[in-house]
Amino acid sequence: MPNMDPKKCPMPSQEPNVRNKNFQEVALGYTAEMAVNEAQRCLQCKNHPCRSGCPVDIDIPGFIAHVAKGEFEGAYKVIAKSSALPAVCGRVCPQENQCEGKCVRGIKGEPVGIGRLERFVADWYRENVHTKPEMPTPNGHKVAVIGAGPSGLTVAGDLAKMGYKVTVYEALHVAGGVLMYGIPEFRLPKDIVQHEVEGLKELGVDIECNMVIGKVLTIDELMNDYGFEAVYVASGAGLPRFMGIPGESLNGVYSANEYLTRVNLMKAYKEDSHTPIMKSKAVAVVGGGNVAMDAARCAKRLGAETVYIVYRRGMAELPARKEEVEHAEEEGIIFKTLTNPVEVLGDENGWVKGMTCVEMELGEPDESGRRRPIVKEGSEFTLEVDTMIMALGTSPNPLIRSTTPGLDADRHGCLITNGPDGLTSRPFVYAGGDAVTGAATVILAMGAGKEAAKAIDKAIKEKEQ
């Protein structure tokens, strides 16, 4: 008999006024009992619309049926067929727009907590099962992957399972991409990311860090000198945008990428960290996406008394996940919406002391369908802050395209691919994730990796015949 509670089984979490002072995970996860209870809310419906909402097509009713019976290992095996990073996706996917957005139970109540269940299964497996995966039989083919973010790791995992010898080249000193440097510890603990990376190594994937492709080696060298038959470019979209307003070079103005990299990758939040970060009193984060929420919540945890989100449209237009906005509000982040900075103000020593802002109102929708913000005449005011974090979005780094002849990119610097399989303008060079789409989500990057792995396998097999 299914559990007909219209609401999701709640997930325990740290209290807002406790968690906004530490970097430990906010959401604490289900107990086995809660997981079984929640799994029983799944109706096991025949046409399972949830699956169509999952970019990597996990057999959702299949794994949930196992959870409902307490068969957690069985559940993990179902998920592992489709996803290489379940502990990550269960935590950071925007499920409300994906699997849970399509759940039948969501019509008359809350959808099944698919993300929470996926997370539970992955966490349970990590804590309870320590058998190493079986090494696949090698098929004698070599593929190189550029970038160890979610897209690159997915392609590597899928190809390794098919028997390919995969080498992943990563520019930073650890693998994980945005999972390590971008998403904070309190949303995604870093040892969980590293555990999933270790799982790939056990499948035989080589991960070479400290390798900036385009500088130390080019794609042509990988293919001509190192014998890689195909290359997958998953270098992401890591180039930050600034506003181009006066005062942006003052001390105390960060890109969100820099701020988050210092905090997350270099662990600047720890007392004994060797990497410094500003100890701010009042912080303005400019932007309204998930990255802005992450930066604001980090600033609060680092001890800032006042943290503003400054966004030029309204609350309804915030591009961040609703849950992230709610968490930020609970933790005391102040939302200054319909506000846009026009100048950063500095003191005589070159430090930020405030910013001049204007109020905005919303006009007609622009080509993106969002209502265009218009400056209100005579609405200038000053916001006193000592730190400003620019979270205005990122675009792909030009390093790969500028060092690979014949690799076409669009005017935004995104690599152009031939449809969903990810083939670029160069034979046997594939691309996916943010390098193609511009900044998007972890799970879309993983979905692109899955499609590309299939396409690369097909292309290499065809060449052989």
Added chain:
Amino acid sequence: MFKIIRKEALNPTVTRMVVDAPLIARKAMPGQFVILRAGADSERIPLTVADYDRAAGTVTVIFQVVGAGTMELNDLPEGGCIHDFVGPLGAPSKLEGLKKVAVVGGGVGCAIAYPVAKRLHELGAEVHSIVGFRSKDLVILEDEFRAVSDKLVMMTDDGSYGDKGVVTAPLEQLIQAGEAYDEVIAIGPLVMMKFVSLTTKKYGVKTTVSMNPIMIDGTGMCGGCRLTVGGETKFACVDGPDFDGHLVDFDEAMKRGGTYREFEAHAREEYCNLLNKEVQ
């Protein structure tokens, strides 16, 4: 992990390390840099490639021990390993086609100026090197500079070696004496590069400086190293580190360089205390 093949003190505060890094050695060019982390918890610090040996597969870095990060690096023994070593990063210096060049180096910046002078010499340019140090016991790479320079001017602030004074004075004298340089290349502390640029601007001599802002990733993903050059924002790690000295906003760069001064002083003290404890 990257093995330290050789380590030597060039003066009481400057160390040269020859590091086993064959892939980087194969590609490195003068003007480029590496990012390294001495140990598993260390900060990422940028150091310019001071030399490379493609056949031996080694890259040389020369650094001044100024704070916790460089102290940690300096404590690694010959035969020991640097945890992370990434490169070559940044754009190589554009040296081809230059016929007559003044290379101006200041302090540990001479370690970066030297490979530039060497490369220019190899390319057949006439090289005049002007190198400045605080005092005699801080002089580095004198023989190396002499070997690749058509003219070498040694300066010390206190006059304990070579001529007394700063590097801008002999540079100005040479220009006034009619030495027609295609370009002046200045590498050293920001204040020195600023004054070299102000000096050459008067005479309209093209001047290139090698900027050294705070960096983290060194690959263009954070903008921590941004500078204003000719009114535009540039990332030193990808657009530089070489820039037109007449266009760089040095005052802004100097202010940005001091962002973490307090933290750095604290970290240095902590590290020293740690060492003292170990000694006891």
